[in-house]
Amino acid sequence: MAVTLTINGTSHNVDVEPETPLLWVIRDNIGLTGTKYGCGISRCGACTIHIDGKPVKACQTAASAAVGKQVTTIEGLSKDSTHPVQVAWVEVGVPQCGYCQSGQIMSAAALLATRKKPSDREIDAAMADNICRCGTYPRIKAGIRRASEIAGS
Amino acid sequence: MTNVNLSRRAFIQTSVAAGGGLLLGFHMPSASAAKIEPTPWNTPTSGVEVNAWLTVDPNGGFTIRIPHTEMGQGGITSVAMMIAEELDVPWNKIQTVFADPNRHLRNNKEYKVMSTHGSQLVRLQHPHLMQAGASARERLKEAAAQAWGVPRDQVVAKQGVLTSGAKSAPYAEFATAAAKIKLDKEPEIKKDGEWWLLGTPTQRLDIPHKVNGSAEYAIDTRVPGMVYAAVKACPVPWGAVKSFNFEAIKGRPGVIAAIELKAVPGKEDQPDMQNAVAVVADSWYRAKTALDLLPIEWDFGPNANVSSADMLAIGRKVVEEKGIVSKDSPQAIELVANGKKVVSAQYERPFETHARMEPINATVHVQDDRVDVWSPTQDQSSAVLLVADQLKRDPKDVYAHTMFLGGGFGGNGAGGTAVTRQAAEISRQVKRPVKVLWSREEDIAQDKQRMMSVAKLSASIGANGLPEAIVTRAMWFSKGKANQIGPATADYGITTMPYIIPNRHHERQNVETHIPSSTHRAPGANQTGFITECFIDELALAGGWNPLDWRIEMTKGLADHQLVLNMLKDKAGYRTDLRRGEGMGVAIVECHETIAAACATVSVSRRGQLTVEKIVVVADPGHVINPHAGREQMEGSVIYELGHAWMGGLDIQKGRVANTNFDSYNLMRIDQAPEIETHFALSKGKRWGGLGEPAGPPVPPAVANAIFAATGKRIRSTPFRLHDLSWS
Numbered sequence: 001m002a003v004t005l006t007i008n009g010t011s012h013n014v015d016v017e018p019e020t021p022l023l024w025v026i027r028d029n030i031g032l033t034g035t036k037y038g039c040g041i042s043r044c045g046a047c048t049i050h051i052d053g054k055p056v057k058a059c060q061t062a063a064s065a066a067v068g069k070q071v072t073t074i075e076g077l078s079k080d081s082t083h084p085v086q087v088a089w090v091e092v093g094v095p096q097c098g099y100c101q102s103g104q105i106m107s108a109a110a111l112l113a114t115r116k117k118p119s120d121r122e123i124d125a126a127m128a129d130n131i132c133r134c135g136t137y138p139r140i141k142a143g144i145r146r147a148s149e150i151a152g153s
Numbered sequence: 154m155t156n157v158n159l160s161r162r163a164f165i166q167t168s169v170a171a172g173g174g175l176l177l178g179f180h181m182p183s184a185s186a187a188k189i190e191p192t193p194w195n196t197p198t199s200g201v202e203v204n205a206w207l208t209v210d211p212n213g214g215f216t217i218r219i220p221h222t223e224m225g226q227g228g229i230t231s232v233a234m235m236i237a238e239e240l241d242v243p244w245n246k247i248q249t250v251f252a253d254p255n256r257h258l259r260n261n262k263e264y265k266v267m268s269t270h271g272s273q274l275v276r277l278q279h280p281h282l283m284q285a286g287a288s289a290r291e292r293l294k295e296a297a298a299q300a301w302g303v304p305r306d307q308v309v310a311k312q313g314v315l316t317s318g319a320k321s322a323p324y325a326e327f328a329t330a331a332a333k334i335k336l337d338k339e340p341e342i343k344k345d346g347e348w349w350l351l352g353t354p355t356q357r358l359d360i361p362h363k364v365n366g367s368a369e370y371a372i373d374t375r376v377p378g379m380v381y382a383a384v385k386a387c388p389v390p391w392g393a394v395k396s397f398n399f400e401a402i403k404g405r406p407g408v409i410a411a412i413e414l415k416a417v418p419g420k421e422d423q424p425d426m427q428n429a430v431a432v433v434a435d436s437w438y439r440a441k442t443a444l445d446l447l448p449i450e451w452d453f454g455p456n457a458n459v460s461s462a463d464m465l466a467i468g469r470k471v472v473e474e475k476g477i478v479s480k481d482s483p484q485a486i487e488l489v490a491n492g493k494k495v496v497s498a499q500y501e502r503p504f505e506t507h508a509r510m511e512p513i514n515a516t517v518h519v520q521d522d523r524v525d526v527w528s529p530t531q532d533q534s535s536a537v538l539l540v541a542d543q544l545k546r547d548p549k550d551v552y553a554h555t556m557f558l559g560g561g562f563g564g565n566g567a568g569g570t571a572v573t574r575q576a577a578e579i580s581r582q583v584k585r586p587v588k589v590l591w592s593r594e595e596d597i598a599q600d601k602q603r604m605m606s607v608a609k610l611s612a613s614i615g616a617n618g619l620p621e622a623i624v625t626r627a628m629w630f631s632k633g634k635a636n637q638i639g640p641a642t643a644d645y646g647i648t649t650m651p652y653i654i655p656n657r658h659h660e661r662q663n664v665e666t667h668i669p670s671s672t673h674r675a676p677g678a679n680q681t682g683f684i685t686e687c688f689i690d691e692l693a694l695a696g697g698w699n700p701l702d703w704r705i706e707m708t709k710g711l712a713d714h715q716l717v718l719n720m721l722k723d724k725a726g727y728r729t730d731l732r733r734g735e736g737m738g739v740a741i742v743e744c745h746e747t748i749a750a751a752c753a754t755v756s757v758s759r760r761g762q763l764t765v766e767k768i769v770v771v772a773d774p775g776h777v778i779n780p781h782a783g784r785e786q787m788e789g790s791v792i793y794e795l796g797h798a799w800m801g802g803l804d805i806q807k808g809r810v811a812n813t814n815f816d817s818y819n820l821m822r823i824d825q826a827p828e829i830e831t832h833f834a835l836s837k838g839k840r841w842g843g844l845g846e847p848a849g850p851p852v853p854p855a856v857a858n859a860i861f862a863a864t865g866k867r868i869r870s871t872p873f874r875l876h877d878l879s880w881s
Contacts, residue, residue: 016436017406020438021438024436024437024438027373028381028436028437028438029436031375032366033366033369033372033373033375034365034366034367035366036370036372036510036511036559037372037512037590038510038512038593038815039593039814039815040592040593040814041593041814041815041816043814043815043816044510044815046510073366074365074366075365075366075367077365078365081361081364081365086364086365089360089363089364090356090360090361090364093356093357093360093781093785094364095225095359095360095363095364096224096225096226096785096786096789097224097225097509097510097511097557097558097559097560097561098225098359098360098362098363098368098557098559099370099509099510099511099557099559099560100510100559101363101364102366105364123823124823124824125824127823127824128822128823128824130822130823131510131815131820131822132510132792132823133508133509133510133560133562133793133820134225134510134560134789134792134793135788135789135790135791135792135793135796135821135826136785136788136789137792137821137822137823137826138788138826138828138829139785139788140823141823
């Protein structure tokens with residue numbers, strides 16, 4: 001059965017069961033592999049994407065739920081890694097293995113879209129769904145603070 | 154040969170222009186078969202290969218082939234820095250690519266070591282990596298010397314330019330000649346203190362790829378015609394498949410086949426297959442959904458009722474019995490038996506799992522003339538051999554493609570896991586490229602776990618409040634009663650405690666379990682660091698000593714330990730007079746030849762809510778080549794180990810792992826993470842230690858000791874979450 005999805009501004013017709021999680025449609029049908037599988041139960045955040053600008057876990061979102069909406073993945077966050085969060089991530093050197101970082105960056109970008117200068121507590125609350133097994137949390141916090149500065153300048 | 158005379162200024166301008174189209178930093182490995190080169194060791198430029206690690210490119214760049222994997226530890230950057238240091242070329246002219254394991258094996262282990270484990274990359278591999286750069290530099294100088302008619306020692310090689318008197322040329326000019334030169338004597342590598350690049354904090358070359366989704370991991374592999382497999386092994390390890398009914402799922406969309414994977418009797422090592430069933434479909438989600446619905450009847454075997462509690466009971470019994478003697482001291486036994494003041498305690502730690510964020514996976518494409526493998530392994534050369542063995546093919550025809558690893562932590566070491574064999578077997582049977590991906594539940598249930606351990610320690614305290622004797626017995630549960638896992642035995646970290654206690658007697662036991670076990674970041678020290686350093690805290694306090702001063706006193710004469718402990722004292726502001734509910738604790742553990750000490754500051758609410766406020770870590774790896782990556786590894790190690798000790802712990806029920814996803818096996822999250830401060834105390838002697846693991850082990854004991862200081866409650870097992878920390 002065909003589902004039509006708009007991902008990073010491009011329309012795609014995909015032949016999947018409508019209940020197929022968006023994660024697998026994005027990765028395996030469309031071929032955008034920046035969004036990662038980590039747990040499949042919405043507990044690690046590696047698959048975080050934006051739907052109409054809001055952060056959601058793609059592993060627990062049915063493809064049908066995104067029909068008619070704007071889906072943004074890490075590949076669509078900016079054309080050339082110039083989103084303030086990406087710039088700050090490079091500057092601070094946030095990623096280690098990097099596997100969870102697409103999700104971290106999408107969560108951080110969504111936070112900064114609503115809170116220009118988030119408090120430490122707001123950063124914790126917004127990012128607590130995103131696990132980093134390498135333990136880059138101190139640099140994620142520093143990266144968000146730096147991204148906030150970059151966006152404000 | 155054209156003799157090029159360029160001023161240094163002109164060289165920089167020329168090479169910048171020539172390098173305009175060159176992709177510097179890191180050249181992405183390809184996850185697409187369409188892009189596979191028939192000879193994968195060809196570099197992406199038309200450079201001249203001076204040796205296996207290095208090509209000098211005509212446009213002023215230098216391509217360095219990285220024999221090791223990148224799992225976030227900064228390996229790509231470290232290898233490139235070590236070679237660039239000796240070669241003496243501008244850092245921004247370096248391009249890196251992964252070296253090819255097939256070439257390595259064809260040419261009698263040309264890269265010496267391709268495995269990446271044990272915090273070894275700098276610690277053990279720096280001599281031959283730096284040698285590769287030094288040798289290339291000297292051969293370039295020799296080529297110029299011969300062309301210019303001067304002795305080699307009158308040629309200077311600096312920042313990519315060869316100079317002698319008025320003559321000057323870029324390295325590229327002499328690369329072809331240098332490649333043919335054999336030196337009478339290989340140069341010595343530079344010493345710490347003679348470096349211009351090493352020791353400088355350097356941004357990692359892989360980072361730009363890790364902020365935009367372009368970094369490709371094995372799980373991202375896409376091969377034309379590829380199918381997908383979801384796998385379920387017997388939930389009780391080493392159990393068997395009685396039957397399964399493919400008819401029940403055959404009609405589901407996209408389903409292609411169900412394949413039984415069979416363990417080979419007697420083959421129960423880390424990369425050997427368990428009995429399992431795989432469902433193959435045209436997408437992984439369809440394969441996984443069908444597998445979940447596939448009726449499978451298992452024979453769980455003799456371990457079907459084993460639980461963590463049963464195992465703990467065995468462990469507690471075993472430490473009451475005589476074990477293998479690691480260090481013998483009848484006098485220690487006698488002093489402890491008859492001591493006036495004796496402190497005894499028993500410590501316990503559960504199984505932990507690697508839980509790398511990238512679940513275990515492998516893609517294999519079996520063809521008549523070649524086999525291609527994409528696997529998140531810490532040893533690509535082993536992946537080649539495993540697949541060759543599974544398929545009974547010549548390793549020369551097997552090509553492993555090195556991808557970024559979504560974590561490793563020792564779980565992907567030594568060729569990694571059975572998944573590589575599974576993918577080879579399924580691809581052979583379905584005659585198509587196949588990607589096997591373990592669900593997170595499968596990843597945790599079928600991982601090779603870190604061993605459960607129990608230890609009993611007793612010490613007799615002398616007149617000055619310091620111990621005169623210590624007697625310990627430690628046990629772990631390991632598959633096949635394994636005596637050694639990585640560098641560790643069941644009492645590693647106890648026997649290696651640095652303290653000058655006059656009489657020490659240590660014993661250990663290895664008890665058989667069916668739960669597969671393996672190396673895990675900081676093997677041995679990760680479990681016993683907690684056991685040793687909490688017990689030491691008990692001893693210090695029982696003797697009336699300040700725990701930090703006790704450690705300084707008891708390591709007198711050990712200059713490097715003194716350096717680390719004194720810096721910790723200087724930086725951490727350790728205090729024992731905080732108000733109730735607040736506490737500080739310290740610990741020091743050696744691992745992979747690095748000495749690391751931690752100071753923890755915690756607060757515990759009256760109701761027992763724990764907050765770890767801050768961790769200060771001081772490490773002495775002897776030397777550090779990239780302090781930036783080193784600090785990242787120290788921070789990460791702190792979170793990694795604290796996570797296990799605080800909220801971790803695998804639960805074994807009915808012979809299998811009961812908590813197999815992140816709703817029940819908990820990893821540390823950002824809102825629980827402490828502030829972390831890292832310091833290097835570099836002894837700069839003969840010892841070269843690793844940095845990927847050692848900062849972790851001292852953290853759990855430092856936190857437990859801080860909890861004791863805050864609440865008076867001594868924690869002798871992990872995870873902390875199971876302890877009532879309330880106080881009044």
